Amino acid sequence: MSRLSERAWGYLLAAPAFVLLGFVALAPIGAALWLSLYRRMPVFGLDEFIGAANYVQLWSDERFWAACRVTLYFTTLSVTAELVVGFGLALLLDRLTSRSGRSSPWEQAMVLLPWAVPTVVSAQIWKWLYQPDYGLLNYLLLRVGLIDAPIDWLADPDWAIHAAVVMDVWKTTPFATLLLLAGLKALPQDLYAAATVDGAGPWERFRRITLPLLMPIVVIVLVFRTMDAVRVFDAVFVLTGGGPGNTTETLSIYAYKTLFQTLQFGYGSALATAMFILVAGLSALYVVLLRRHFQESA
Amino acid sequence: MDVATKSRRHLGRRLPVILAGVVLSLWTVAIVGCLQGGEEPASSATVLIFKHGKLSGDATVLPGLLREFEQRHPGLIVREELLPASSDRQHQYYAMNLDGGSAPFDVLAIDTIWVQEFAQAGWIGRLDDIVPMGERAAFFPSAVAAATFGGQLYAVPWYIDAGMLYYRRDLLDRYGLMPPSTWDDLVHAATVIVDAEQDRRLSGFVWQGKQYEGLICTTLDVLRSYGADLWTGDLDQAERGLQFLRDTIAMHKVSPPSTSMADEESTRHFFGDGQAVFMRNWPYAWPLLQRQGSPVRGKIGMAPLPSVPGHAGAPVLGGWLLAVAEQSSRREAAGELVRFLTSPDIQRAIAIQLGYNPARRALYSDASVLDARPELMALYPTLLQSQPRPVTPSYILLSQAAQPEISALVVGRKTPRAVLDAVRRQADRYMGGGAASVAGARQ
Known part of the structure; x- marks a missing residue:
């Protein structure tokens, strides 16, 4: 056996994992990038290299920009709401479990349930809840007296996107809750004890101890949820299919229709690549913010 | 150590063996099943x-x-x-x-x-x-x-x-009305019946207005009854036809706002529950609406879609x-x-x-x-x-591009003129240059 340094051995042993990762993650991304430089429409026998022409077309494509706006609006609203509600639930659960000294599996199961249901199934359930004639939501609002006539949430171009946001928040808040709860459980209790001795109230303790220490977890939640929200497909597609009047057409719905319904593989890949760049850009932004936060607090 | 614990421990030791046995026998059954299922008949077939x-x-x-x-x-x-x-x-x-x-x-x-x-x-x-x-x-x-x-x-x-017009024969008879042959007649009949019936759940005319292929069908049905078309032909008449689609919801109020999410099945259920006087749908709905237990069984009729006087309609x-x-x-x-x-x-x-x-x-x-x-x-x-939708290999491209435009019209976000401008531009793009010329060259 030849004499290899420990370092070289390490690389050698890790090589299969790197190759696998390359095949699973990098190859498809590269293939999509490559495809986005072609005009490929199998129906018309078109398969020609056109350089950046798809991206030029993308730049002047109103429907693309509209889809970007819808996607960012959806992402901003749903991720903010998920973080706030998730934080609240995490604090509540933390309280409940630390008081009684043990965590009840029922409480945790109830919080996690929406996350466990497949998105297509929960979107279908919400579609029934939103139904104008026999949907539960209209029934409740009418009974309480908040509205006079049933609202067709999904058929109204102003309401539709918000209906999708509410469903997404219900569905994915448990994810935020779970991560934040784990973070809360790991916080050193002596800091709180010391702060209490120094006379800090609950708000002060939350602002000066909980929030700063939990910041890395918050950023992880933000990164994961933003990535998912920018790519949102099934929830919105089942609820509205992108309508009415494209008011709920997100980037992935536009890419899906371009790729799989009108079979424009080159242009569809350009759309997918644009979406990838958007997600990567937002993630990079979060990482920079997190780094700055640590540098400031250090 | 009591007997129960002992037998539990005994079981614990034997569990892997039992599991392995179960898995093995399931595999055998599955493989045998596959072999039998996949068995090809006589080799010459x-x-x-x-x-x-x-x-x-x-x-x-x-x-x-x-x-x-x-x-x-x-x-x-x-x-x-x-x-x-x-x-x-x-x-x-x-x-x-x-x-x-x-x-x-x-x-x-x-x-x-x-x-x-x-x-x-x-x-x-x-x-x-x-x-x-x-x-x-x-x-x-x-x-x-x-x-x-x-x-x-x-x-x-x-x-x-x-595309056909379904109507409630019982309701038309009650008010001495005939199945409508023009759109004006349809609006009139729907308004009279809905006003007189005093039923909050009853709508006049339901049709497929969701952003999907069915919306193109309804739109073409209406436009052709106006002697117009979506991608070609007279602009003014096409504008009137599109305006009528929007007016059924916004002005005449014979179609419910939920029309903008309605597809074939939801309109069939709506009409089938007795909640609409008229419906545009395909003939497939007829046997379903007439079957045992349907609330509208024996109370309905089917007619050609109305048109505008002077124009012969041509359903999709x-x-x-x-x-x-x-x-x-x-x-x-x-x-x-x-x-x-x-x-x-x-x-x-x-x-x-x-x-x-x-x-x-x-x-x-x-x-x-x-x-x-x-x-x-x-x-x-x-x-x-009946007339087919545009007979071209680019049809899916045309239809997919037009769907959001017409859907925006249905919910009042775009005017008929703006929709037509956009749709005609799309037709130029998909039919005029690129794809169509290549298509021609390959034939």
């Missing part, structure tokens, strides 16, 4: 694979007919493979599987709007010898037009549809055709299956037993068919008048 969406009605009818085909053609075996119900998903399946160059099936059922696209792509083969030129007049002309690409026949019509053609995969290695046998399934006898059986509308004209004066399906008599003139 040719197996044809027939892909299609599920037909409604009695699920034993089509298999029965296929066994009859096998009896008439010894050595041929037909295996059905079902596709998902959604036609978008079927289109996607076909495109993904035919694009590779080898087809995992021989005979396929396709929508009228796909024939040009599939023929252009070279995915389906010519069927001129299955229905020679002289025999094509036996089918509805619009269906043959939709199936003809570059002068050659690429698919054979299997069953056919056209729907329906399915049978084609043969170009890459199939058993094209001759596959052609025989298409010939069999579109023959008069089989069309009659499907019309009577499954409630589909035959694509052969002669069956609409066939005594045994009319006996079982009297409504076909009234359907015939409408089917004869």
